[in-house]
Amino acid sequence: MRKYMTLFIAALCLASVAYATDSQIWGEMRIQNILGYGQEESWKLGPLFTLLQSKYFAWIFLGVLLGVPLVFFLHYKIVGPKVFPHSHNKHYAFNLFHRTVHQIAAVSFLVLLPTGFIIVFGDFFGGGTLVRMAKNLHGLFTIPFAIVVIPMALMWLKEALFNLEDVKWFMILGGYLSKEKQIINATQFNAGQKMWYWVAILGGITMILSGAFMFFLDFKMEMLHNITGLSQIDLLRVAAILHNVMGFAVVALFITHVYMSMFAIKGAVHSIITGYVEEEEVKILHNAWYKKLKEKGKF
């Protein structure tokens, strides 16, 4: 193990030396990078990134960070949580593998989000050591998430495909706007969960890739230049814009995910901790899945 780690670190070091000798930003390519700035036929990504980053990104992040929890706070006060008796029969829905993968992703997210916010509001924190540490942690905790994102995508792919029932779910927002327990005809995952799945997986992969671009900065990818016609620096601008915009969606839905599991449906979070889902909860919120389980003689 140690041997492989040493090899890996050596490869990284060598890679950064290789970057320095054939720079895509400060070497010969610098002319292309400069020419691409704000010319008529270019995408004008330089001015665009400057505008977005200086005027909008931080405010939108602040809006999401305060707005989304506020909406849920009101929901909690007005509609209130759904409480299910947790003494009934249970069904073992998430095995150890599911739970482990989910928990690694969860821990990564719990570091990635706050550190991301510390970077976004870096001027509020005054820069320096704290924000620098946040930046480094932000990069470091990408690694565990990158490792589990593919297994997580595959293990729930079948359940996360949208079907016609999901349209109905969106019409009534899954019945969460009423105090009554309506029977919702959803499969193992309802439309909201499916939406989070796709944002977390596809959005997460987008975040990993765009983040890696910004971390490595000076890499050589001929293919990308050929396909997009963008210079190195414009690729980085696209990555930075994508990373922020995707960030809004990931943050908003992550907060939603946490709220639903911990507050809106009392005790729902235990299903991913112990692996057991509770009968009545499934019967009401995931009726289609419940019927299937009944047929198989579960519960």
Place this chain on the structure above:
Amino acid sequence: MSRMKFYCDDNRCIECFACSVACAEAHELPTGISRRKVITLFDGIEGKEVSTSIACMHCTDAPCEQVCPVDCFYIREDGIVLHDKEKCIGCGYCLYACPFGAPQFPRDGAFGAKGAMDKCTMCAGGPLETNSEKERHLYGQNRIAEGRVPMCAAVCSTNALLVGDAESVSTIYRKRVAGRGKGA
């Protein structure tokens, strides 16, 4: 007070790289970092070949200063754009905003993490106490404080690289253009 500006007269630049080397030596920059670079367009095509020297251009409306998430940039009264390396986190945003590719990042952290950004200071040091040991170590010489010309312009053998307040620079250049009848 007018603003300090660089201007490289590409009719005079002979691609000798003196500015780049002198800068790196004067400020004792780490290997692989050069704040000023000479670029050549249409290399080898007679009559079209043109060279110029590029560093931080100390923009009037500096985009780097606008995008910095930790707000580590500050613009001096005389228009020189500087930044605080102790605040800087090395995120790279200033590089994406910069039209000239001026900001550079020495990779001195673990796993090749980007260190604090380094760029041309127009030989005006940084926010620390003028001519202190620490200022010199982090930002290089503070020649402006001593009333000297920035290193690159000082060593330019053909006087292609002009630096000073915008008025004086444009006066000198205007005279040159009038004299040789081209280059405006």
